[in-house]
Amino acid sequence: MTGWLNTHSPRTFEQLAIPDKPRQALLAASVSADPPHLLITGPVGVGKTAAWRLVARQVLGSGWRSTTHVLQCRDLVRQRGAMKTFEDFLRPGGTGSKDTLAGRLSLDAFDRGISTGSSDDLAPAGEETEIEPGFLPVSRLIVLEDADHLGSIRQAYLRRMMETVGIASRFVLVARAPSRIIDALRSRTQMIRIPATQRETMLSTMRSIAQSEGVKTADGVLDDIAYICEGNLRKALFTLEMLHLRGLADDRSAVHTLVQSTTLQSGRHLLEMALRGRVVEWRWENRRGRKKKVLAGALAEIDRMMNDHGMDSDDVVHQLHDVLVGRRLSLPDPLREQLLAALADCDAQLKRSMHARIPFENFLHRTARAGKDHGLAFG
Numbered sequence: 001m002t003g004w005l006n007t008h009s010p011r012t013f014e015q016l017a018i019p020d021k022p023r024q025a026l027l028a029a030s031v032s033a034d035p036p037h038l039l040i041t042g043p044v045g046v047g048k049t050a051a052w053r054l055v056a057r058q059v060l061g062s063g064w065r066s067t068t069h070v071l072q073c074r075d076l077v078r079q080r081g082a083m084k085t086f087e088d089f090l091r092p093g094g095t096g097s098k099d100t101l102a103g104r105l106s107l108d109a110f111d112r113g114i115s116t117g118s119s120d121d122l123a124p125a126g127e128e129t130e131i132e133p134g135f136l137p138v139s140r141l142i143v144l145e146d147a148d149h150l151g152s153i154r155q156a157y158l159r160r161m162m163e164t165v166g167i168a169s170r171f172v173l174v175a176r177a178p179s180r181i182i183d184a185l186r187s188r189t190q191m192i193r194i195p196a197t198q199r200e201t202m203l204s205t206m207r208s209i210a211q212s213e214g215v216k217t218a219d220g221v222l223d224d225i226a227y228i229c230e231g232n233l234r235k236a237l238f239t240l241e242m243l244h245l246r247g248l249a250d251d252r253s254a255v256h257t258l259v260q261s262t263t264l265q266s267g268r269h270l271l272e273m274a275l276r277g278r279v280v281e282w283r284w285e286n287r288r289g290r291k292k293k294v295l296a297g298a299l300a301e302i303d304r305m306m307n308d309h310g311m312d313s314d315d316v317v318h319q320l321h322d323v324l325v326g327r328r329l330s331l332p333d334p335l336r337e338q339l340l341a342a343l344a345d346c347d348a349q350l351k352r353s354m355h356a357r358i359p360f361e362n363f364l365h366r367t368a369r370a371g372k373d374h375g376l377a378f379g
Contacts, residue, residue, distance in 0.1 A: 003238075003241060004209055004213070004237055004241045005237055005238070008209050008212065009050055009053070010054065011054075011124065012054070012122070012124045012125075012126070013026060013027045013030075013054055013124050016047055016050060017047060017197060017201050017202075018046065018051070018195075018197075018201075019194075019195065019198075022051075022193065022194050022195075025190070026040075026054065026055060026192060027125055029055065029190060030054070030059055030124070031129050033132040033135045034135055034167075035059055035138060035170055036170070036189065037162065037170055037171045037172070037173075037188055037190070038052070038055065038170070038172045038173065038189055038192060039147075039173045039175065039178060039181065039185070039186060039189040039190065039191040039192070040052055040173070040192050040194065041174075041175050041176065041177075041178040041192070041193045042176065042194035042195060042196075043176060043232070043312070044234070044235075044311070044312040045197075045229075045231075045232030045233055045234030045236075046194045046196060046233060047233060048174050048194055049145070051194065052141075052143055052174060055124075055141070055172065056068045056141045056143070057124055058125050059129065059138050059141060060138065060141060062121050064141070067139060067140045068140070068143060069101060069140060069141070069142050069143065070143045070144075071086075071089050071144050071145065072145045072146060073144055073145060073146045073149045073150050073154075074145070074146040076150070077149055077355045077357050082154075083153070083154065083157075086150075086154050086157070089101065090102070090142075090157075090161055100161065100165050101142060101169070102140065102142055102162075102165035102168065102169035102171070103165045103168055103169070104140060104168070105168050106140060136167055138169065138170050139169055140169040140170075141169065141170055141171075142169055142170070142171050142172070143171075143174065144171065144173050145174045146175065147173035147174060147175045147181060148175035148177045148178070148180035148181060149180075149355060151355070152182060155181065155182045155184075155185055156182065156184070158185065159182070159184045159185050159188070162188055163188075171189070176312065178191060178193075196232070197231050197232070197236075198231075199226050199227075199231075201233075202225075202226045202233055202236050203222055203223070203226055205233060205237070206222045206225065206237065207222065210249075213244065215244045216249065216250060217240075217243075217249045218249070219252070220252045221243070221249060221251075221252050221255055222240070224252060224255040225255055228255065243255065266301060266304065266305050266319070267305070267316075267320050267322070268323050268328050269301060270298040270301035270302060270320075270364075271298075271323060271329060271339070271367065272329070273297055273298040273301065274368050274371065275367055275371030275376045276368075276376060277368045277371060278297045278368075279297055279298050279299055279361070279364045279367075279368050280297050281296040281297035281300075282295060282296060283296045298364045299357075299364060302316065302357070302360050302364070305319070306356075313350045313359075313360070314350075316360070317343065317346065317347050321340075321343060324340055324343070334374075335371075335374050338366075339370060342363050342366040342370070345366075346359045346360060346362065346363035349362070
């Protein structure tokens with residue numbers, strides 16, 4: 001079943017649930033005869049992905065899916081050989097090859113009639129962008145999601161490529177923290193910041209989708225969702241859809257119960273695992289008939305909270321703090337104080353770190369050592 005975020009994703013720039021200033025900036029960049037490289041920034045869940053998808057459709061035409069290439073940069077933090085993965089993405093011909101992804105031309109760019117979309121696939125700006133004489137049409141869009149997780153070395157590599165590959169492609173960098181993007185990249189892009197979604201915008205969007213889906217909500221349910229989700233429209237729509245699927249949209253008390261059960265329970269579970277020394281574990285799972293080694297343990301729970309629940313690092317810290325302060329774990333006071341001190345250090349490190357996973361992993365290992373000192377760990 002397709003989720004509401006997909007079925008109700010905006011088809012035009014006017015439908016983007018963002019302020020007029022960034023909307024107009026996205027529109028102007030998309031219809032330009034010579035589109036700029038873009039840096040789209042903003043907090044989690046405000047529509048950055050929806051924005052670049054509209055840009056891609058407008059710039060590349062109806063065949064945009066085949067010539068848009070996306071790399072999730074946060075994944076590079078978790079794997080060995082991350083630099084090679086990054087190079088292979090940008091330089092498919094191999095290290096030292098002149099065959100770069102950004103340098104590859106596409107026939108679709110020169111004849112937009114080659115790829116035809118469905119009858120309801122309309123240009124987000126209202127009409128297709130005409131290719132003006134004297135301008136080389138854009139062949140590809142290279143999107144780097146969570147580009148603020150790239151690190152300085154990979155960003156420098158990207159900067160050199162942007163300088164040398166020519167004008168056949170455009171880069172779109174998507175980031176929550178633009179301060180983590182090096183100056184050399186920021187100076188080569190047009191930065192468009194999307195702020196946290198306003199409460200009234202969240203309410204009107206949820207009302208529209210609820211009406212379209214035939215969902216009847218109790219008085220105050222949408223207001224409670226907007227309050228809890230604090231400007232995160234994606235989380236608000238997830239929450240509303242989950243309430244509907246569980247038949248709880250007409251029960252106002254279910255909003256807080258649902259949010260607490262999906263986040264506080266995860267926070268409690270990961271702390272329990274860490275205290276028992278289960279920070280990093282591996283297990284074998286069947287994936288499409290093949291055995292695959294996957295990460296488990298407390299660190300995997302952190303990943304799940306951030307990826308599946310759409311939480312950012314601040315959200316995770318707040319949830320862990322609520323579990324500890326709210327005494328949702330039965331712990332001796334000295335141990336609780338140790339964990340709160342470790343969490344405070346983690347929060348401070350997150351403000352300076354480019355990779356959220358590193359401070360969290362350090363916090364989990366400190367938690368495991370504290371658990372061992374208090375006789376809670378298995379080994």
